[in-house]
Amino acid sequence: MKFPPYILLILATILWGGNFVIGRAVTGEIPPFTLAFLRWCLAFLVFFPLAFKHAKRDWPKFKGHWKIVLVLALTGVAAFNTLVYIGVYSTTSINASLMNSTTPIFIYILSFIFLKERLSRNQMIGTAISLLGVTFILSGGSLESLQQFTFNKGDLIVIVAVFCWSIYSLLVKQYADRLPGFSTFLVSIAIGALMLLPFAIYEHITLDSPIIWSVKTIGAVFYVGILASIVAFLSWNYGVIQIGANRASIYLNFIPFFSAIFATVFIGEQLKLAQVIGGLAVIGGVILTNRN
Template sequence: MSFAATLFRGYIFGNAALLLILTTLMWGGNTVAGRLAIDEVSPMAVVALRWFIVSVVMVSVTLPRLKAEWPLIKAHLGRLSLMALFGFTGFNSLFYVAAHRTTAVNLGIIQGAMPVLVLIGAVLAFGVRVRPLQVVGILITLAGVAMVAAQGDPDVLLHLSINPGDGIMLIACLFYAGYTLSLRNRPQVSGLVFFAVLSVVAALTSIPGLFYEHAVDTLQWPTFQGWLVVLYIALFPSSLAQIFFMRGVELIGPARAGVFINLVPIFAAGLGILILGEPFHAYHAIALVMVLGGIWLSERKTEKK
């Protein structure tokens, strides 16, 4: 085994913190990629090409195990299809549409509220008990998201004139929160096989989006830069980050690994400023502190327990 392979398997693939930091960095970069895709490739083309590439890669890697576990997968194919439709196709379609209408900084901060949305869903769907400190954390996080959507102006909320891109991103987060909650009862197949199946379904369910863009004459196949964006999205946030995250969860458990997701809005904001030159206003800083602080409060009791 080469030195590079030994280093990867022994240090990098065995270091949960490093894997999870790289994961959230790639997910933060996805917000910048969504902005870079503007005028280079249309949103539904990004989604379809992304999942087609991911599905080809994942099926190639997992084919023997996919065949072995197919009977169990087939018995739950309907549920898996709904999970892929909302969590992969629906979320990403809305995400890239939102990226055409708002900034990477806003996308990252709003996306950072997802753990709290999952907690709210767990209360409503599974009757999970919430402690008073968690309620405070939820309210602070949602207030931070509202501040971003209102662009720091409470009067905007009072007159319900929220930036459409931020509103679309909020709906996308609700889709992904629903997908995350459904993972609680997912079929007991191996993680990579599960991801491979969902990526295939996502590739198939993204095809209607292409027909829609073609019908309204907004379909744009990638330019050279568009292909670079698509390949980055497919290979890094969609594939490598997922594998790194699953490995991180395997090493330290889902509760501790989930805390690292709080880094996504920080990386998204930083990359948006450094790469895209987007403005970072005072209300962004306040909202970021509120979102991260609210998540910390909402998870604090759970971690101690």
């Protein structure tokens, strides 16, 4: 059965929106490095039968671009979600998902700096609007916070996570013709999980009670490892194949929308005016940058 592309793309954003809320919901019950490590171990086990033949066939390509594969594993697998899980210890899942919406803006900035790509007028204006929106969210709409530069530590960590994801996304775009996405994802998962292993072991050694096993924590691992990783990834890729990356990218703006719904319904977060205003500015800026 073939699903319409908009169904697949919306499903992916629903699952990714839930990822931020899950990370927030299990803070204090499962440490961030351990959650990220278990997530990718489970994702590898599920994805391996689907992608192993592709990875075996494409192995010479990985050997020829091993440095890029390592960076992809570091930024997209090991760093991004781990930093998000660390960040939501100190900030809300709504803020984290709003920060994630700035990914296209960071990609434009990185493309301008490192690839010397020219920015259009709409891209420059949209970038400025989105960055103003981020600043508004970070400061909570408080002029005093801006003057004293007293931003939430968790928000800043999530910004670093988004920067890592932007590097990953830019490299995926640049090497799409040399590194096939399906098999590269499997290899990146394996390498990223190995990168996370020593940190997860360190958490286990240094924390008295590294994991509080319960239905909630087990469910969280299965959610992030299968739904937010494999199902969302495959849904997104098949959706992009049908309508193209540019048209699909606008659907990413649904992530904070679904995250806000889940956060308010399931974990009792409150949507604040500063988040609404800043979020609208971020999303409006992203939409503007995608206009010709």
